[in-house]
Amino acid sequence: MEDEIAIVFCGSKKSMAGGIPMAAILFPGHAVGLIVLPLMLFHQAQLFVCATLARRYAGRGSAPERAPRALPATAA
8 A cells, every 4th residue: 555655646746847847858948838838737636636645545544553562571
């Protein structure tokens, strides 16, 4: 489950971090804004979905906690 959570939350960070520099290289300066606009909207949608999923993951809780081990008795 931890891997699933990591993949879900890292995906939203890579779309903007990789997309905008790539668009700046591929397209002329004045066209980048219009080309990147759908990417920015998609990124916002990813953030909203991730917030909803985070709430759901928090509701599930983590793995059941183990009972604490008894500490060994020390000699007085």
